[in-house]
Amino acid sequence: MPKRILSGVQPSGKLHLGNYFGAIQQHIALQDGDYERFYFIADFHALTTVQNAPLLRDYIKGVAIDYLALGLDPAKSVFFRQSDVPEVQEIAWMFSCVTGMGLLERAHSYKDKIAKNIKPTVGLFYYPLLMAADILIYKPHLVPVGQDQVQHVEMTQDMAGYFNQTFKCNVFIRPEARMGQAPKVPGVDGEKMSKSYGNTIDLQMDGKELKKVVMGVKTDSTPVEQAKNPDTCNVFALYALFANDDEKAALAARYKAGGMGYGDAKKLLLDKVSDYFGPYRQKRAELVARPDYVEDVLREGAKRAREVARATLSEAKTACGLA
Numbered sequence: 001m002p003k004r005i006l007s008g009v010q011p012s013g014k015l016h017l018g019n020y021f022g023a024i025q026q027h028i029a030l031q032d033g034d035y036e037r038f039y040f041i042a043d044f045h046a047l048t049t050v051q052n053a054p055l056l057r058d059y060i061k062g063v064a065i066d067y068l069a070l071g072l073d074p075a076k077s078v079f080f081r082q083s084d085v086p087e088v089q090e091i092a093w094m095f096s097c098v099t100g101m102g103l104l105e106r107a108h109s110y111k112d113k114i115a116k117n118i119k120p121t122v123g124l125f126y127y128p129l130l131m132a133a134d135i136l137i138y139k140p141h142l143v144p145v146g147q148d149q150v151q152h153v154e155m156t157q158d159m160a161g162y163f164n165q166t167f168k169c170n171v172f173i174r175p176e177a178r179m180g181q182a183p184k185v186p187g188v189d190g191e192k193m194s195k196s197y198g199n200t201i202d203l204q205m206d207g208k209e210l211k212k213v214v215m216g217v218k219t220d221s222t223p224v225e226q227a228k229n230p231d232t233c234n235v236f237a238l239y240a241l242f243a244n245d246d247e248k249a250a251l252a253a254r255y256k257a258g259g260m261g262y263g264d265a266k267k268l269l270l271d272k273v274s275d276y277f278g279p280y281r282q283k284r285a286e287l288v289a290r291p292d293y294v295e296d297v298l299r300e301g302a303k304r305a306r307e308v309a310r311a312t313l314s315e316a317k318t319a320c321g322l323a
Helices: 017-032 053-070 087-096 101-105 108-115 122-136 147-166 207-215 234-242 245-257 262-276 278-288 291-320
Strands: 004-009 036-041 078-081 142-144 176-178
Touching: 004 017, 004 122, 017 036, 017 053, 017 142, 017 234, 036 053, 036 291, 053 078, 053 278, 053 291, 078 291, 087 122, 087 147, 087 291, 101 122, 101 147, 108 122, 108 147, 122 147, 147 176, 147 291, 207 262, 234 245, 234 262, 245 262, 262 278, 278 291
Parallel strands: 004 036, 004 142, 036 078, 142 176
Antiparallel strands: none
């Protein structure tokens, strides 16, 4: 069996720096390796937070366009919508029958969302089961994710083991999480950047909108003349995502020397974000005018993904007595 990489992203809003540096940058960079690559738009997962049909359709289309504009090559990667592969739901149910409640109750993501007053639906609780099915049905070896999803990959490993042990088979292989250089990206308020928290810098932002958000990044009240600590500064952490080693060292020295206000650092960050995503915004505009092409990419990807999914589902049904 060929070695595979699999990952996905929720279409629960516009993609932001956390999505890009936490996962998407890895996805694009890994396209030239020796692995088969499967990347999907997790639209079933998005139903836990987006329950407006026209809005969800817009988000799904937007994520598809963003991936292609950022450099995803459909000739190198299988790119598809999660909901176009219904076999995943059958696998998820099988996992629910061999997984204890305690494992799901320990999910950090579930507890964090409840703490943020997000309604505790069954779907939100069931999320790790569906994510495990998303992953294991394609038998990947690596799962590139951000730090916040590592526990879900570990739970996926457990579920693969539960199924194989229960039914005395080797249908599912153990996948390993792979984190990029920026596994956790701070939001404008210093918390983890997340659409759920409303603290994002969206990839599509430009001009006055981008400037307003960047200049509003939370900082402390250290006076201009005093030295500042780059290691605890949200602005510096975001700047470091774009800067090379010399640029980071130079800005860190200015922080420690004093005499520089946070506004100056924010202007440097603004320039970095604007320049880095300039080509993406241009390519995105071109793809918006080609909706049929984007849809064809997703449909072809789903066709290829379903071939793999159906084979795995057949093995799983045979193992547990459903075939």
